[in-house]
Amino acid sequence: MNKPLDHRPETTSADDLGRMFGARSIAIIGASSDPAKIGGKPVMFLKEHFSGKIIPINPRREEIAGLPCKPDIGSVGAPVDAVIIALPAKFVEQSVLDCLAAGIKQIVLFSAGFGEIDAAGRAGQEKIAKLCRDAGARLLGPNSLGFINFHDGLFATFSAALDNIWPEPGSIGIASQSGAVGTYLMALMAEQGLGFSHFIATGNEADVDVADCVAWLAEDENTKTIVAYLEGCRDGQRLQDALEKARRAGKPVIAIKPGATDSGQAAVQSHTGMLAGSKRVFDAVLRQCGAYSATDIEEVVDIAMACSTGKFPAAAEATIITPSGGVGIMLADECSEAGIELPQIDAETSEQVKAILPLASTLNPVDTTAQVSADFNMFGKVMQIVMDGTQVPIHFIFMAHMGKTPSITELLIPVLEELAGRYPDKLLVIISRASDEFRTRLMRNGFLVFEDPGRAVRAVDAMLGFARAFSRDAANPMTDALPALPSLGDVTTSSEAAFRMLDGIGVASPDGGIANTSQEAEAIAERAGYPVVLKIESPDIQHKSDVGGVKVAIKDASELRDAWQEMMDAVRAAKPDADIRGCLVSAMAGSGVDTIIGLNRDPVFGHVVAVGAGGIFTELLDDVAILPAPVSPGQARAMIGSLKTRALFEGARGTKPVDLDALANTVSSVSRLAEAYGDQLESLEINPFRATSDGGMALDVLVVPADDH
Numbered sequence: 001m002n003k004p005l006d007h008r009p010e011t012t013s014a015d016d017l018g019r020m021f022g023a024r025s026i027a028i029i030g031a032s033s034d035p036a037k038i039g040g041k042p043v044m045f046l047k048e049h050f051s052g053k054i055i056p057i058n059p060r061r062e063e064i065a066g067l068p069c070k071p072d073i074g075s076v077g078a079p080v081d082a083v084i085i086a087l088p089a090k091f092v093e094q095s096v097l098d099c100l101a102a103g104i105k106q107i108v109l110f111s112a113g114f115g116e117i118d119a120a121g122r123a124g125q126e127k128i129a130k131l132c133r134d135a136g137a138r139l140l141g142p143n144s145l146g147f148i149n150f151h152d153g154l155f156a157t158f159s160a161a162l163d164n165i166w167p168e169p170g171s172i173g174i175a176s177q178s179g180a181v182g183t184y185l186m187a188l189m190a191e192q193g194l195g196f197s198h199f200i201a202t203g204n205e206a207d208v209d210v211a212d213c214v215a216w217l218a219e220d221e222n223t224k225t226i227v228a229y230l231e232g233c234r235d236g237q238r239l240q241d242a243l244e245k246a247r248r249a250g251k252p253v254i255a256i257k258p259g260a261t262d263s264g265q266a267a268v269q270s271h272t273g274m275l276a277g278s279k280r281v282f283d284a285v286l287r288q289c290g291a292y293s294a295t296d297i298e299e300v301v302d303i304a305m306a307c308s309t310g311k312f313p314a315a316a317e318a319t320i321i322t323p324s325g326g327v328g329i330m331l332a333d334e335c336s337e338a339g340i341e342l343p344q345i346d347a348e349t350s351e352q353v354k355a356i357l358p359l360a361s362t363l364n365p366v367d368t369t370a371q372v373s374a375d376f377n378m379f380g381k382v383m384q385i386v387m388d389g390t391q392v393p394i395h396f397i398f399m400a401h402m403g404k405t406p407s408i409t410e411l412l413i414p415v416l417e418e419l420a421g422r423y424p425d426k427l428l429v430i431i432s433r434a435s436d437e438f439r440t441r442l443m444r445n446g447f448l449v450f451e452d453p454g455r456a457v458r459a460v461d462a463m464l465g466f467a468r469a470f471s472r473d474a475a476n477p478m479t480d481a482l483p484a485l486p487s488l489g490d491v492t493t494s495s496e497a498a499f500r501m502l503d504g505i506g507v508a509s510p511d512g513g514i515a516n517t518s519q520e521a522e523a524i525a526e527r528a529g530y531p532v533v534l535k536i537e538s539p540d541i542q543h544k545s546d547v548g549g550v551k552v553a554i555k556d557a558s559e560l561r562d563a564w565q566e567m568m569d570a571v572r573a574a575k576p577d578a579d580i581r582g583c584l585v586s587a588m589a590g591s592g593v594d595t596i597i598g599l600n601r602d603p604v605f606g607h608v609v610a611v612g613a614g615g616i617f618t619e620l621l622d623d624v625a626i627l628p629a630p631v632s633p634g635q636a637r638a639m640i641g642s643l644k645t646r647a648l649f650e651g652a653r654g655t656k657p658v659d660l661d662a663l664a665n666t667v668s669s670v671s672r673l674a675e676a677y678g679d680q681l682e683s684l685e686i687n688p689f690r691a692t693s694d695g696g697m698a699l700d701v702l703v704v705p706a707d708d709h
Helices: 013-021 041-049 089-101 119-134 179-191 210-219 236-248 262-272 279-288 297-307 325-338 347-356 369-374 377-389 406-422 436-444 453-471 488-493 495-504 518-528 557-574 617-621 633-641 660-671 673-680
Strands: 025-029 053-057 082-085 106-109 138-140 146-149 154-157 169-176 196-201 225-229 253-256 318-322 394-400 427-432 448-450 512-515 532-536 550-554 583-587 593-602 606-613 624-628 681-692 695-698 701-705
Touching (some): 013 106, 013 138, 013 210, 041 154, 082 089, 089 106, 169 179, 169 210, 179 196, 179 297, 196 210, 210 225, 210 236, 225 297, 236 253, 236 279, 253 297, 297 448, 297 453, 318 325, 318 377, 325 394, 347 377, 369 377, 377 394, 377 406, 394 453, 406 427, 406 436, 427 453, 436 448, 495 701, 512 518, 518 532, 518 557, 518 583, 550 557, 557 583, 593 660, 593 673, 606 633, 606 660, 606 673, 624 633, 633 660, 660 673, 660 681, 660 695, 673 681
Parallel strands (some): 025 082, 082 106, 169 196, 169 225, 225 253, 318 394, 394 427
Antiparallel strands (some): 146 154, 146 196, 512 583, 532 550, 532 583, 593 606, 593 681, 606 624, 681 695, 681 701
16 A cells, blocks of 8 residues: 655644745745746746845856845855755755755755656655655655745746736635646636636645645635645545645635546656556545546636635525527526526516516526517516525526627626625626626626536536535544454455454345355255355455356255356366365345445555445446445445436336435445454455345455555
8 A cells, every 4th residue: 555655744734834835035046047947937026026035046146137146055144934946956955955954944846857757766856855854844846836825926936827827816726736737727717817825836745745735725814715736645644634624614625636547647657756546536535525526627717716706505596597598498407417406486576577578488497588689678677586586596697699799788787786786695607708808897796707508507516516515514433343353364265254244244144154065055055045046165266257156046956956066167177276165055135226335445545435336237337436434324325326326226117215224324334344454455345235125135245355464
């Protein structure tokens, strides 16, 4: 298992990172008068925008950009809050030593050529990190684009993005392992009129990582929304803690994580030397902690824009107001897909609309039809009537081309601004082609403005998810003691011991036992009751059916004897060296819904628990919900409810619904086996667990120990 780095300083994020990101004096080692160089850009930016002390360090210059230049950090002669190192990799170690000798505790390392390159680079990176941690210093980088504190004008970066766009101060904090991706996101959001509190590029994360930055931004008073780009993570628990801190603070975290494919994970390794981990598990952790896992850059920008309003709807209810029936249908479909309800308009409100627009449809969507094209004031009046007459927190307003037509926007902007003032807590979403002036003015009044209906609804859906996350309490840890369980060695080599382990945590299994001869098998079958299942028992055979090691629906003793012999012949032919320890004989289970329940050890987040469609549907449907273990019964119930195949559990096509509480309790109990066996356990799979209307039982279980234990 990938172990967390062991160099975390004892100081809190608020203390140590606050001194870095809020520095009032900063030195640049490798400073240059050429703004095209990485040692020149920060000097230029800082001189123009930073009110604190700027100290260029360069032994060959007496002054840079009109600022007195020092030959080395030791000659500064006064305390310095933070230092930027912009030197070739071969000079970095000595420069770090010089900084530490001068008492510097905050170092920003632009230099590349370390862990992202090769093993030698990783060794050099770790050596520098150890020097810093031994001295109690914090290190941002190496291979970092630096950071920006927009409110203080502290531009400790060499980003070329600032050559063509200058973001305004605001409330969005960005923490990104990739400087290029982070600045690209920043530029796209800035083009939408959004402002920023901080931008932080963590690079190779020899010390300061995205989890540190998320935790710090969660406490920063200027930050209201956090955007995180992370390719991997070395300490899953610290990331979860940081996300949970942001959730408790009511700050949305919008995260984007690449590496879902094998080629994507390989690219991650070559970029930062970072362990990528499972994308599916990352997404599950983000959801559990109330963060949003964005699928692409466009979605990050959309949701950040939505979050900038600070309006997180308390209920998933909306109205749609549109002059186009077609777009009304599209929006209604998008809302249905997102689980946003469209309550009917009451009779009084309907009559008021029809009084001015007799041909309007006053259901929800409210379709004004093209009548309003003769007098666009009427469209504004309809908006007023609907918003005055409904209690829903969300209003979608489709305006087609109105936002690009000055003569119409002149009429509607005063109406819209009045509505924004009257309903400051409602989320008002305009969908229209829009001029920059129209969009900017409405966004300043708390509106969202989109051109695409689907993007608008998806952004609102994310806001609803944040609202639910902010309102929920943290999951209560399960503190009841686990029962005594068989050793992991026993359960990995004996089906009987594995089922005994499940019985110990309250998970039932069919009656039966291990037989060493066909005669013993007959005796067990008589006791368990026909029909029975016969399965080969061998620690060397994990997938029994692949070698003919499973026989089902055996109706009597004669069939059992034949099945025994056929199985032994087939298994010995397929696995001649296998240690065969007889067969498991068990009663056939009754009808129900086959489910897979499993535990797997993720290299970043530890054990995760999974539940989904089981039996023959496991690989066919790939419908599985995942969360870090352990999970409570309530969390397990939510996992089941998130499945695409949840209708199977609810009684599809006239079948009996399964006992969802019993299934959730089973998932929760299995998840606690991670606590019982720890890192000794690589994986455990119950497939299938047959869920029934009165409980359920495990029909097969496979336990795999970790290779390193």
